[in-house]
Amino acid sequence: MNLTQAQSVQQLLSRPQKIAIVPHKNPDGDAIGSSLGLCHYLQLKGHEARVIVPNDFPKFLKWIPGTQEILIYEWDQSNAEKVILEATVVFTLDFNDLSRSGAVEKSLQKVSAPIVMIDHHQAPHDYASITYSDVSMSSTAEMVYNFIEALGDREIINADIANCLYAGILTDTGSFKFASTTSRTHRVVADLIDKGASNSEIHNRIFDTNTPDRLHLLGCALNNMVILPEYNTAYITLSQDELDANHFRKGDTEGFVNYGLTLENIRFAVIFIENRDEGIIKISFRSEGEFSVNEFARAHFQGGGHTNAAGGKSELSMEETTSRFVALLDQYKSELAK
Numbered sequence: 001m002n003l004t005q006a007q008s009v010q011q012l013l014s015r016p017q018k019i020a021i022v023p024h025k026n027p028d029g030d031a032i033g034s035s036l037g038l039c040h041y042l043q044l045k046g047h048e049a050r051v052i053v054p055n056d057f058p059k060f061l062k063w064i065p066g067t068q069e070i071l072i073y074e075w076d077q078s079n080a081e082k083v084i085l086e087a088t089v090v091f092t093l094d095f096n097d098l099s100r101s102g103a104v105e106k107s108l109q110k111v112s113a114p115i116v117m118i119d120h121h122q123a124p125h126d127y128a129s130i131t132y133s134d135v136s137m138s139s140t141a142e143m144v145y146n147f148i149e150a151l152g153d154r155e156i157i158n159a160d161i162a163n164c165l166y167a168g169i170l171t172d173t174g175s176f177k178f179a180s181t182t183s184r185t186h187r188v189v190a191d192l193i194d195k196g197a198s199n200s201e202i203h204n205r206i207f208d209t210n211t212p213d214r215l216h217l218l219g220c221a222l223n224n225m226v227i228l229p230e231y232n233t234a235y236i237t238l239s240q241d242e243l244d245a246n247h248f249r250k251g252d253t254e255g256f257v258n259y260g261l262t263l264e265n266i267r268f269a270v271i272f273i274e275n276r277d278e279g280i281i282k283i284s285f286r287s288e289g290e291f292s293v294n295e296f297a298r299a300h301f302q303g304g305g306h307t308n309a310a311g312g313k314s315e316l317s318m319e320e321t322t323s324r325f326v327a328l329l330d331q332y333k334s335e336l337a338k
């Protein structure tokens with residue numbers, strides 16, 4: 001965050017405000033951790049702040065301090081819209097384009113209060129009054145830490161804020177392993193531990209709370225994996241019937257896509273998950289190295305994200321979607337061989 005932005009925010013927050021904080025649809029650890037971390041900070045500074053998420057989020061995130069007070073837009077639309085429209089400042093976190101906020105978009109379109117964007121996705125849209133966008137950042141949670149520091153408040157970070165931001169950084173860096181993890185990320189995380197983040201307990205609550213159903217679904221996913229050595233690519237499919245048979249619950253497929261990348265020489269990993277309710281195949285893309293899944297998802301699957309992690313969707317059947325995907329790979333053959 002540059003000085004001018006910090007000064008503009010400082011001015012905005014110089015008197016008590018009513019603040020709504022909105023992260024992206026299907027909120028992940030970074031969306032929830034960064035939003036709640038910011039919420040605790042703003043409350044500590046004397047503002048009235050509330051997090052509104054577009055839809056529900058996985059159980060393994062529901063221990064994060066403040067989750068009980070989150071408003072879920074799709075469950076409580078009139079209340080949630082009221083909070084957004086009565087807000088005197090709105091923060092949008094961990095997304096770059098209003099359409100990523102799902103059903104909340106129509107409320108956000110009506111907002112006349114200043115909007116502050118904090119986000120690390122590529123190609124940010126120009127909808128905010130203050131845009132703090134940095135695609136080199138590991139996570140939006142790390143950016144919230146920078147934001148608090150830029151406002152001169154690093155010293156007031158308490159255990160609640162620290163636990164939230166740690167959870168966001170942990171999940172968005174794949175436990176500090178993705179290329180976006182810098183020495184600065186580790187310094188931030190070290191400071192968060194000093195300020196009360198229970199690091200070992202957080203890892204445990206996020207990664208070691210599997211259910212037998214989830215592990216069985218993982219078994220099914222790994223069984224379905226198709227490896228295409230000529231393209232250094234591996235993909236997984238999960239049909240709605242397979243999800244149903246394993247009593248799928250939100251969040252159960254989190255991280256499955258990464259297994260493809262654990263194979264030697266595999267640089268492009270994909271998971272296709274059928275969602276019968278929405279009539280789509282939801283797709284997650286991951287890569288190692290320079291192959292940009294953000295560009296791939298944008299060009300072919302109505303999506304986007306980061307260089308090494310992106311998402312998208314397809315309205316075709318599972319078979320048609322995977323055939324189309326495989327047919328596309330030929331034009332990327334040399335890039336994927338690098």
Ligand code: 5GP
Nearest residue numbers: 284285302303304305306309310311312313
């Ligand atoms: P995931 O595969 O974990 O759902 O998402 C990986 C990354 O891609 C995240 O940063 C997420 O925000 C982004 N992403 C996921 N789905 C979509 C999508 O449909 N459109 C866009 N633009 N980004 C997405």
Ligand code: MN
Nearest residue numbers: 030094140172
């Ligand atoms: Mn993120």
